[in-house]
Amino acid sequence: MMLIKLQHSCRNILSALPNLTAITEAKSAAIRITEMIDRQQAIDTEDKKGKALSYVRGEIEFSGVYFNYPSRPDTPILQGLNLRISPGKTTGLVGGSGSGKSTIISLLQRFYDPIEGDISLDGHKIKKLHLKWLRSQMGLVNQEPILFATTIKENILFGKEGATMEEVEKAAKAANGHDFIIKLPDAYETQVGQFGLQLSGGQKQRIAIARALIRDPKVLLLDEATSALDSQSERVVQEALDHASMGRTAIVIAHRLSTIRMANRIVVLQQGRVIESGTHEELMQMTDGEGGEYYKMVQLQQLATLNDVANTPSKKTGGRSSYRKGTAPQSPFNMISSAAATPVMYPFSPAFSRSSAPLSAPYSVQYEESYESDDGHFTKEAYRAPSQLRLLKMNAPEWGRALLGCIGAIGSGAVQPINAYCVGAVISVYFRPDKSSIQSHTRVYSFVFIGLAVFNFFTNLLQHYNFAVMGEKLTRRIREKLLDKLMTFEIGWFDQDENTSAAICARLSTEANMVRSLVGDRMSLLAQAFFAATFAYTLGLFLTWKLALVMMAAQPLLIGSFYARSVLMKSMSGKAQKAQREGSQLASEAVINHRTITAFSSQKRIVGLFKATLEGPRKESIRQSWYAGVGLCSSQFLAAASTALAYWYGGKLLSQGEISPEKLFQAFLALLFTAYTIAEAGSMTKDISRGSNAVGSVFAILDRNTEINPDHSSAIDAIRTQITGHVELKRVFFAYPSRPDQLIFRGLSLKISAGTTVALVGQSGCGKSTITGLIERFYDPDKGSVYIDDRDIKDYNLRSLRKSIALVSQEPTLFAGTIYENIAYGKENAKESEIRKAAVLANAHEFISGMNDGYETQCGQRGVQLSGGQKQRIAIARAILKNPKIMLLDEATSALDTVSESAVQEALEKMMVGRTCIVVAHRLSTIQKATSIAVIKDGIVAEQGSHSDLLSIGKNGSYYSLVKLQGGNSPYR
Structure with missing residues (x-):
């Protein structure tokens, strides 16, 4: 019995060895994670040191500042910049692209520190000031507005924690955003989508301006804040910004010089230095014969059309014919953007949230089921797993490796019954009275065991290597097909909430990789278990058919418990994956939009939201752990119970003289070890079932027919026909x-x-x-x-x-x-x-x-x-x-x-x-x-x-009104 126990212990140790791969991968991942956690930040957002001023005037000074970006250390951006910004005044920064305008704002917010020189606020070096406090004194609106995948209200609240709804609406009104927001189906609760893809560029910009205004900043930083707005919105927002800038230090970066004409001071930058400085009138007088840099910029931006506006009669005059079409019935949504924004990932997207309406059926790739949870009623995503035959067809080019893997599996499956047969024989040898006979027989069996070990090594290598290569090649093939398929989908599919960039990346990287468990791992397990069971059952029936039948009758219970556990785990994995995707999406947005998060000191808010998204997966994992524990307990109990039954019945047959001790041990061990092999295969069902559901989501994409097929073979070739462009x-x-x-x-x-x-x-x-x-x-x-x-x-x-x-x-x-x-x-x-x-x-x-x-x-x-x-x-x-x-x-x-x-x-x-x-x-x-x-x-x-035709319509014309709006604000008439 000691020999059996020792061998059983060795089997348990060996069965645990495959888990070393997961442990090694976890250790490798932990090293990278801990390195990131332990990294000493050059600019620590959580640093409690630093001074917080009791009163801020808003005087800013750059003294001899040199700077180049860490990613491009050999490219100088600022070269000895000296700049003083008066408190409570508006300073405009102009200059060519790459002259360092936006860099000044980044340095002021301490996204970076200068290589040389100092930056001060009210005479205090900003390095000595409390960082969060410093950033809380500033309101930033970037050239490319960054919004988060939450509601409009929550996006505005990023500017000020704990603000009331009245403050939110006040900020939105100041940014000319309130009117379009209240016309949306869910008003301030409207979801903006990932990167704000549900809103137009102008709408996103106005929300970003409201986010800056709600914190009532002492220093207002406007980096092309009105660049995405139409003429009417720009005028109103510009007036709001001008009003908001009163009494504050405002730094305005502008390419459109009309937006900074009224600035108290305009600074012209070139190659990281100040080359001109003064008011608009002063800079316009710096002619030097040919004119200064600012003068040249103004000349380039003069609107020739404005003279036309001044001289255009109010009534229609002669000229080329134009037409004015009838007006469609007024709609409360006629000011809502259809797709004016061109977000980074989705250039033409719906204007506002779909949250009030269900997703349209043609764009769905999954079927849904309902279930109850602790938090109420949820919808669970579930995907039909692809058939094994389909996966094998996709793996057809590797049929040779499949054959070699099966040969290895046959050998590996035969090792266990042969090993059990030899162990039973060795046990019976020890009962012989002749010591020399014991030594000679044990020597023979020792060489047999060594031979089996060598044989098992090569068969396992042949089996696992070939099936692993099969799985990897299939994974690569599916990833290529998946990306190729995604590139054919219409834009509307990407507009859906479940098809965010984070979710798609998860399918390409993680879920597609799980196909290996359905091919390599599954085939390896099934082949080895099948051949092991075949050899064991044949051997058991040959040695003692009565004991073999009893043990074989108990094994379906064992197999059934593992199957029930796998079905349970499969049904529960869908919700956990969906919850984890939400967390991944938030983390992805946080990394992409880290500048905006840093500017508004919203790290804790983001971490809090991330913790909230992890709460669902945590609860689901706990629930799955209970069910998994019950399933594992039942399977272990049935395994022990079947062993006890075999011991009892074998002893009974032995006492009745129906079988010899040698045949008893040989049949018992062969069938027992086979049960363990099946149990080991069953222990892998959790990973396989999880992989089955994940791969199902991948194949749902592969099977989906795009609404707009880009590869229609029978369609007209536009290149060959040489279209003219009508x-x-x-x-x-x-x-x-x-x-x-x-x-x-x-x-x-x-x-x-x-x-x-x-x-x-x-x-x-x-x-x-x-x-x-x-x-x-x-x-x-x-x-x-x-x-x-x-x-x-x-x-x-x-x-x-x-x-x-x-x-x-x-x-x-x-x-x-x-x-x-x-x-x-x-x-x-x-x-x-x-x-x-x-x-x-x-x-x-x-x-x-x-x-x-x-x-x-x-x-x-x-x-x-x-x-x-x-x-x-x-x-x-x-x-x-x-x-x-x-x-x-x-x-x-x-x-x-x-x-x-x-x-x-x-x-x-x-x-x-x-x-x-x-x-x-x-x-x-x-x-x-x-x-x-x-x-x-x-x-x-x-x-x-034409331009002149439309102007000739007069004051009642829509185009005339647009031109008048832009002309009215221009300093160049």
Whole structure:
């Protein structure tokens, strides 16, 4: 019995060895985690040291400041900057892209510390001040507004913890956001979506401004705070900001010089130094014959149209004919954006939350079940696991490895019964009276055991290696298919809450990897258990069929307990995965938006929200642990009970003389060890069941048919047919799939002749960007059609059509690669000379060449290593490289400084020759030379004609009102 116990103990130890892999992986992960936790921060947000001033005047001074970003230590940004900002005054910062304007704000908020020099607030070095207190005295509005995937109210509350609803509404009114918010279905409780994708650019910006104003800051930092707003909203918000700046120190970064004309002081930066400083009037007088830098910028931005406004008669005069279309019935949602925003991940997204309406069925990839939990009623995501046959078909190229793995499994399965047979024989040897016979027999069996060990080593290696390779290759194949499939989905699918970037990344990395457990691990376990059971049952029946039948009869109970446990774990894994995805999404947003979190000292708030998202997985894990414990306990009990039954019945047969001791031990051990093998296989069912549900979600994507197929083989090839670029929208009705009851277009018709330039204007959210989205066929109209060259775009092969269309969005999207690679995305197999030529035309070559690595400079995730203007010029170069027939420019120059904008606008105008160009603009100066201007209002084209034709309509005209709004604020009339 001692021998059996020892061998049993050894088996338990060996069965635990595979877990060493998980332990090693956990230790490796723990090392990385602890390194991050133990890392000493250069700028510690939680540092309790530092002084908090009892009163803040707001005097800021930069003294001999030198700085370059840690990621680019050889590229100087600020070079001995000396700058004094008077308290309670507004200071405007102007200069070329990359001149250091935004860097000044980053240093002031202590996102970084200068390499040399000092920055002081009211005479106190900011390094000596309490960091959280310092940041609490500042309100920041960035050029690219960052919102979190929560409600509008919660986003505004990021500016001030514990603020009342009255304060939230007051801040929203001050930012001109209250009116559009209360028109949303859930008002301030409206979910903004990941990265604020449910709102337009102007709406996001106004919420960001409200977030800054609610904290009543002593220092207001505005980095292009009104750049995304339409003319009317810009005027009202600018007035609100001017009012908010009174009595505060305000630092305003502006490319549009009209926004800082009234500043108390304007500072012109160049190569990290102050080259000019003074009021608007003073700087305009610095002519020096040719004029100072600021004077040149103003000259470049003068609006030729404003003189037209001053001289335009109030009544319609002669000239080229224009038309004004009827107005659609007024809707409370006509001010809500359809897709004016172009978020980083989702360029054309619905304007407001879908929370009030269920997801539309065509975009669902899962079936749902309901269940009760401690927190009430929830909906659980559950996915049908793919059949083993389907997985094997996908693994067909590795059939040779499957054959070798099965051969190894046959050998491994045979080892246990043979080993048990030999152990039983050895035990009977010890009962012999002849010592020499015992020694000779034990010597023989010792060599047999050594041989079995060697044989088992090679069979296990053959088995596990080949099945592991199978699993890894299948995982890679599925990941490739999954990403390829995702790239075919329509934009509407990505608008859904469950299809965030974090959830998709989880499917690509974690869930797709679990397919290995369904192929490699499952096949290995099943093959080994099957062959072991076959050999053991055959041997047991041959030795003593009565005992074998009793033990075999008990084993279904053991197998059944493990199966029930696996089914239970599978049914519970869906909710846990969904809860964990929520936490992953929040963590992903926190990392991406860490600058905004740092600026508003919201780390504790984010951590609190993250803890709340982890509460669900924690409770679910505890619940699963109880059920898993019960399942494991029952299986262990049945295993022990079946062993006890075998002992009792074997003893009975032995006492009756029906079997010999040797056959008893041989049959008993063979069947017992087989039961352990099945039990070990059963212990893996938790991982397999979890993997089965996870892989089911992956295959749900692979099986989903996209609503807009980009690879229609029988469709027309737009490149071969050489489209000319004639575009027409005929009686288009459109609503986003997530909110079908809210129409964006109500019979919109628009004709754009080939080779002409048509500008789309209108208030923020009127649907301008939605038109470009329909032309790109990101969505299909609900009614009506979009035609290119008199063919419905549904008749074209979508990939070939999009190769003839170039898009430059308001918020440029760059990838985490080099500048060269980002430009090369515009054209497959582009030559280096073509890429450099495109960069020159986009006014990007000069700043790229000035970088240490030139075109090999890394852009960073989402282009964080570059300024807004630099990113935009690279995006424009990418579009120019494409050499398209149709160009879509959605505020393409909004992020550029004056000098760059003029040069890029000139380059774009050259590119527009002979091409169909559709320009979306808030700044009317960028579209005054357009062939035709279309005013979008109430879901239709309200007016269309040339600039002069539309102005001739007079005061009652929508375009006239827009021009008047921009002209009224301009200092250049």
